[in-house]
Amino acid sequence: MKKAEAAVAVAGCGGGAPVPGFLAKLWALVEDPGSDAVICWSRNGQTFSILDEQRFAKELLPKYFKHNNLSSFIRQLNIYGFRKVIALENGMMTSVKNLAIEFQHPFFKQEKFSLLANIKRKVSAVRPEDLKVCQEDLHKVLSEVQEMREQQSNMDLKLASMKRENQALWKEVASLRQKHSQQQQLLSKILEFILNLMRRNCIVGLKRKRSLSDGSGASPSKYGRQYLRIPVEDCETAAISEHKPGCEDGLVIRDITDVHEGEEDDDDDNQKDCPEKPLALAHVSSGNWDAQLPAREGILPCEALQTLGLEPPEVICPVQLADSPVEGGGEESNAVELHSAEPPATEDPAAVIASILDENQAVAQSGSVLERFPTFFPREEMQDFLNCIDASLEELQAMLSGKKLNYSSEMLTDPFGSELTVLDENLTDVPPNLDSVEHLPENTDAVETDEQETSGKNDMQLIQYRGNPLLSLLEDVPSSEVVCKMENADDVLLASLEDRPSLSLASGSEETVQQFPDSAVQADDSPGLEPQDQPLLPEDVSGEYKLFPLLLLSPVANFIEEASEIKPLEPDKDLLEAASQL
Amino acid sequence: MKKAEAAVAVAGCGGGAPVPGFLAKLWALVEDPGSDAVICWSRNGQTFSILDEQRFAKELLPKYFKHNNLSSFIRQLNIYGFRKVIALENGMMTSVKNLAIEFQHPFFKQEKFSLLANIKRKVSAVRPEDLKVCQEDLHKVLSEVQEMREQQSNMDLKLASMKRENQALWKEVASLRQKHSQQQQLLSKILEFILNLMRRNCIVGLKRKRSLSDGSGASPSKYGRQYLRIPVEDCETAAISEHKPGCEDGLVIRDITDVHEGEEDDDDDNQKDCPEKPLALAHVSSGNWDAQLPAREGILPCEALQTLGLEPPEVICPVQLADSPVEGGGEESNAVELHSAEPPATEDPAAVIASILDENQAVAQSGSVLERFPTFFPREEMQDFLNCIDASLEELQAMLSGKKLNYSSEMLTDPFGSELTVLDENLTDVPPNLDSVEHLPENTDAVETDEQETSGKNDMQLIQYRGNPLLSLLEDVPSSEVVCKMENADDVLLASLEDRPSLSLASGSEETVQQFPDSAVQADDSPGLEPQDQPLLPEDVSGEYKLFPLLLLSPVANFIEEASEIKPLEPDKDLLEAASQL
């Protein structure tokens, strides 16, 4: 005991390093010259050997440790990282079983006591950590996997459901677009019908005027066909109204801007700055139609014009009727004079139409219209009839204005409605190209089967849908928005989808009759005086609208305006993006 | 060596059990009486003890094994499940360190050699498997987790994209529905306007008739208001047309079936089985209007009726004009007689309207209408005017028919169009309930933020959207389809959504004016002779349509019919399902 302590003490005095007790005792054991026969340095001081394990265990070990078991001693050696030197290295005495036990450690060298500080006890603390960490990790990972599996199945369901919903939504959108197209066509037809009706009325009035007061008018057969030509956008409609045999009245409606050269794109300017266009005719109070006699023709509208700050109607006729069908070449000087005192559009069929539908104008015109029916229809009855028409028009106008009020109030109070408005604002107006119309059905099916390529499908669907000739007729070309879109577009798909509008924008919109270079402007509640660049009915009505400024005051104008307020069918920007990103 | 072998042999002869070598040698060692000083049975044969480990290791072990290490021997004991008997059990000699080493095993008992067969070597075979399985599992799981993480991120992207697309689609659908609603409203307005115009014309004609031939007519002021009342669907519209001050002509349009009591739901019967309804008037050849003089009134329509196999028009007037505003109480006998020889609807405003718009009828009526304007409007001019109207109507009709032809050809040739038709067929017509209109914006936002609750959102969105009062006006009630849907519906949402239609179906459609009990039938290309149960314009027009059978022959009828062909806004069945399944 004292020996071991002394050895430890001697060893410990060499430095301040806190050498573990086992290492100190081992050092002492090996260093002790008295025990060299049992345990000693070997191999030139690189290792140490226990020459007589029996004596070592039973005699030496108890002096340094609390046991006399060689195994315990060896265990400690192992714990401190000592390793046994195998017998073959010892040399020749391989066969000799009871050869000395030899151990080594990188930091346990003779004369190098200071190295002992580097010898660390193998803590089992590391190991449980390792194992526990591993196990914990495994459990963690396992649970995570479980969780992820659930999540994945959830997402699978969700995705499938969403896919179905998307499919249904595409269907719905297609159906709605179809309906919209049908409606728009119907609207166009109806409005065309009404305009036609009014135009005819105007012609009749013109006929009458000439036969009565003028006598210089051309033959009535001429009047039947040449003055106005309602522009038809799609070939089919055009074919119907143009090439129909027996249809002796092809209408040619020219844009009012054709008359004013160089002002084609800015209707706002046209209306506000050009006094020749009597767009500012106010709704004169209705109900006093019976006071409107032919003698008062031109007086009331003129007053109305003046009340609106417009100049007197010396240049009221933006579109003229010419005896020969000169298209677009009409100028103010060529105007056939009739009702020269009548301010609103005079011989312009549009004015007549408006006058028919507008209360005061209708009365003002009615007298002249009925002059041709002296024998067949009693004047009183005709007056009655027109009175009724006027009343109904009046009522309709009132209803329309009332509806309009209601509408806006709905928009304000109904969150859904307002939300819709907001949504609509966000929609981008990107017309598609007409490619690959024939692929839609396959793609619709592909939505179900194909899992990954939804983008292509949707795009195709979009394109195809837009490519529907029915719909292409109704497309509007809001050039400014398209330009903005083009700037922001960074993917090829979007650019390709915008191909058509960009083309139509680049070109002077001269080649196609159905393209309207104007961009949509909401002239909703402004009382019909500022149609501006607003695209009206995308097809038939726009030119007519411009052509017949007085329509603004008639219920038909309300119809047209309202129809134009229904935004044209154009794909959602988000839709495009979403489709292109899938 | 021989001793050990012999011991093993002796021990092994006791039974056929394949006792492992170590156990046999151990048995021999312990049993051998010659080595009892070194190793022997102890504790009454329950255990064995090594009394002198030094001698045992160096002298006995080599005789039985290939080594002389006690540790190796002990290792074997441990492998076979032997356990050391701790010192305290040995008794008192605790302090004596070099006490005997004592081991025990349940199946290693003195005199019980046969039990040795139960002693099994502890195979580490389980352990490597365990560890390897564990490691493999861990690696597997780890890779799986990696894979799943990638998949999840992929799915996340996909889902986000889909969500965006979905959102855009919902927006699009909402916008389209909005547009559709606007269009429908506009259509209703226009048609109402036209019908109003026609009605007034009729009234004028009636007035004239009475003042001329009858003299028994009531005051003209009465005629201004009482006969027809256009049903307005939403409260707002109703308020406008009903409560508007100064609007002296509230129109009341009653279903034609009101006249025929008990036949309200079956329009097919009405039209096909009731000869009183001259719905089968054919389009008489147009263009010969100039030949139509008042003398021919009633002749041509009558012929037309007869050509269609209908009875002569003795009971032609299904709806009558009464001097007092008796709503819905009119019966055939109360018909005010005028133009008694005129078959088509005679004093019925609808008939007059139709006659105005229909070529032949218009001519037939025109004479009488104009009789009240003898002084103010010359008869010739009035005739001219009406002639123009007729011509334009004729042209419009031709155009419409032409368009129709074009339309169907498009449907046939355009795969998209046909596909759309097919899609539309698949759409279920399930009107929504009007709940929670105000939640849409929040839900639209929630689509972005909330990740999990898409189902609720979509449902809400759907319901809310459907709940838009604007849209509810346009809803149709195809009862048969609804019934089918109700049978197939198994989820609450669908059922709830179908609540309203089912209600309107169940009830006799008496409570609400805007509900039409008819189910949609496509009488598209059949030439206007079989309107059947087809719902026309969902709102205003249907009743009017029924009320004015002659409208079927006018361009307005075409408008109405075409408007009715635009399917009403109703959610897609797939949409509903998808939304409920999310």
Place this chain on the structure above:
DNA sequence: ACACCTATTCTAGAACT
């Protein structure tokens, strides 16, 4: 007395034969 570290003992793992 408790916490922390070390030491001892028994058992097990692993590699090699």
Place this chain on the structure above:
DNA sequence: AGTTCTAGAATAGGTGT
């Protein structure tokens, strides 16, 4: 399956607070 070396694990012991 045996042998050897090493490690794990539990417990005991020691030290400092």
